[in-house]
Amino acid sequence: MNQIWIDTHCHLQLEAFGADLAEVVARARRAGVQAMITLGTDLASSQACVQLTERFPALFAAAGIHPSEVARAKAEDERALETLIRNHPAIVAVGEIGLDFYWDTTHWQAQYDWFGRMLRLAQRLDLPVVIHNRRAHREMTWFFQEQGIEQLNGVMHCFSGQVVDARFYLDMGLHISFTGNVSYPDFRNREVVKFVPLDRLLLETDAPYMAPVPYRKQRNEPAYLPLVGEAIARIHRLPVAEVARRTTENAIRLFSLPETVLQDHEGS
Numbered sequence: 001m002n003q004i005w006i007d008t009h010c011h012l013q014l015e016a017f018g019a020d021l022a023e024v025v026a027r028a029r030r031a032g033v034q035a036m037i038t039l040g041t042d043l044a045s046s047q048a049c050v051q052l053t054e055r056f057p058a059l060f061a062a063a064g065i066h067p068s069e070v071a072r073a074k075a076e077d078e079r080a081l082e083t084l085i086r087n088h089p090a091i092v093a094v095g096e097i098g099l100d101f102y103w104d105t106t107h108w109q110a111q112y113d114w115f116g117r118m119l120r121l122a123q124r125l126d127l128p129v130v131i132h133n134r135r136a137h138r139e140m141t142w143f144f145q146e147q148g149i150e151q152l153n154g155v156m157h158c159f160s161g162q163v164v165d166a167r168f169y170l171d172m173g174l175h176i177s178f179t180g181n182v183s184y185p186d187f188r189n190r191e192v193v194k195f196v197p198l199d200r201l202l203l204e205t206d207a208p209y210m211a212p213v214p215y216r217k218q219r220n221e222p223a224y225l226p227l228v229g230e231a232i233a234r235i236h237r238l239p240v241a242e243v244a245r246r247t248t249e250n251a252i253r254l255f256s257l258p259e260t261v262l263q264d265h266e267g268s
């Protein structure tokens with residue numbers, strides 16, 4: 001085994017993996033991706049994520065209401081999510097939650113409402129949060145300040161902000177993760193990647209989206225995570241092994257993953 005990697009953000013419950021998930025997980029393991037966190041975007045998909053953790057020991061789950069799903073979410077989903085999380089230790093975070101003013105600008109009030117509820121849920125359950133932020137850095141900063149949230153345990157996923165945004169989130173105690181877009185020739189945020197200290201950096205595929213070069217525009221899968229790590233290593237001018245080791249340590253610490261994920265056991 002070469003490097004050990006952890007894919008901190010993917011959506012393996014989606015239909016894109018309906019036909020060959022066992023193969024996808026096996027390929028990831030062969031690529032050194034020892035653990036994967038699959039994230040729900042609403043109540044039903046969060047339940048589906050939990051079911052996958054029961055089939056595949058390498059999988060962990062996160063449960064939450066994604067900003068693009070707030071219009072369909074029901075008020076009672078919050079309680080159902082809480083029950084789900086309390087009953088399933090394989091759920092290691094509240095996510096995917098956040099604000100998105102790129103895909104959805106009409107339900108902004110519901111977005112703020114659900115984001116606040118999910119942050120409070122994570123606090124009650126003492127779990128980290130996985131935050132989606134698309135075109136909403138100013139609004140999110142404002143929301144945290146307005147809610148009196150000064151420190152937060154979690155990660156800003158698929159980070160798309162500027163250095164000034166990264167600094168704000170890092171000061172709050174958050175981690176920052178990058179996905180396959182760091183490998184694109186037209187990726188503009190190299191200075192942001194460099195700015196994030198290695199002890200706050202996480203890697204993710206966001207599969208089935210955001211496939212790294214040379215798979216761009218194809219279905220992404222966790223086995224491609226090392227390509228994200230290699231792109232980060234080039235930007236930081238560090239050995240790939242160092243990026244793998246540090247980001248894996250960070251993922252284990254943030255999500256309280258069992259140290260057994262470091263063991264090179266065969267199978268699923």
Ligand SMILES: [Zn+2]
Pocket residue numbers: 009010011039096206
């Ligand atoms: Zn996602």
